[in-house]
Amino acid sequence: MVPAFRHCALAALAIAAAGITPAAAQDEPSTGVYGVARAGLSIDSNARLQGNNPTAGTTLQRDTDYKRGFNGELGIGYDAGPFRLEGTVGYTTAGVDKKQAAKGGFTADGRTKALTIGAAGYFDIAASEHVVPYVGGGIGMSRVDSRMSRLSGSPATGSRYSGKDWGFNWHLDAGVGIAATQSTTIELGARYSRTSSLRFDGFNGATKAQFRPRMSGWSAMLGIRQAF
Template identity: 40%
Template sequence: MTLVSTLAPAYRGARRNPAALFAGFAAAIVMASPAAAQKAEPGAYVVARAGAQIDSDVKPTQVLAKGQTVSKTTPTLPKNIDHDGGFTGELGMGYDFGGIRVEGTAGYDTAKVNAKALSTKTYSGAGRTKSFDLGVAAYVDLVRDGPFKPFVGGGVGASRVDYSISRLMIDKTPGTQKPMVGIDGKDWGFRWHLDAGASYDVTPQTSIELLGRYSQTGGMKVKGVSLDESLVRQTTDYKMKNTSTSIMVGLRQKF
């Protein structure tokens, strides 16, 4: 079975199951890895990665204060807000101990809301989610002999997530207030990710890589504002959770 035939079903199912792509990468890597492994040359390195978020979602949960109620005419947000494909990238430094690598990175992610999925016959949806990520990660090279090195790994860290998501009643009258609901705020959350990929040593010091990643960020809390059909304004809290499946290409350069 080829690497392409192994990854194809996972790619097709990635939007239905965010972990499918990671599972496909991991399966392909295990199949491609020989049993024998030899120690790789250690050394410090810098790394740069960039790619696309294939699927990303925001899951808001409204939290009402004690005794607080929401009018039945107030528009609501779905429990899962789908996003279009977006950008993801990171820069970092690490150390290769000889088949085991540890690195620290700073990254940036951004994706627009899937406006069609968020809209209804009555409401028009729009928005964007952005995040600044800081983290540490560890990777194990499954093959340490030869230029081709499949690897698996993962990391933990923190993300500063910026939300701007809204639903607005469709009305042809310009300049008038309309019933709406929106989230607009920033907060830090705990982030973890699982990675699988493969690198190729162009020279003893320079490697290129292809990496698949599933990440999840939780623990954020932001304010939401709504106007019901009587244009009564109400503020509520939302607990937020983000998930993302992405593919990146990278370059590692040893010192």
């Protein structure tokens, strides 16, 4: 009986080494490579004109508010236990809040879209086996496509710009991960992001001008992480 038991034990160890995890090990936290997908709403974002006297000679507001927009990203990461490192590609888009920007008798329009490539790091705080809060942030580069105008009169005159430029992006995140299965985690999170060093050519009336908006905002995001 003892040799037979020994053979069975050795067989079980061989199966585990081959990747079929015994039930006793399934309660251990999952580490290693994972994929991530997130999507959500930009709930409070704006564009602030930068530089000395940024509103001089222009009809554009110093701070232009945007309506709620879309925010999403895909990426791949590595979970090392309490710390995770990710590489992501994200996309955001939002339209100008025309009602707010039109105050003062103006006609306003605009939209901003951005494709962001970046890296981020997160610390997981093991509050319980299934609920794990996290904090972190990241940096990257954003390819921003933006247009904005604020005009009045007939024929319409005022200030406007449009164009594409690369800007520096950073963001801070906080949220909670909820273990759905051993390898799948659902995320609920919030993010503050900012993109700067942007320059767009435009006009103040008939005069050429350059505008340097800084894009920033808050987002609420829902995500899923799948370990491989």
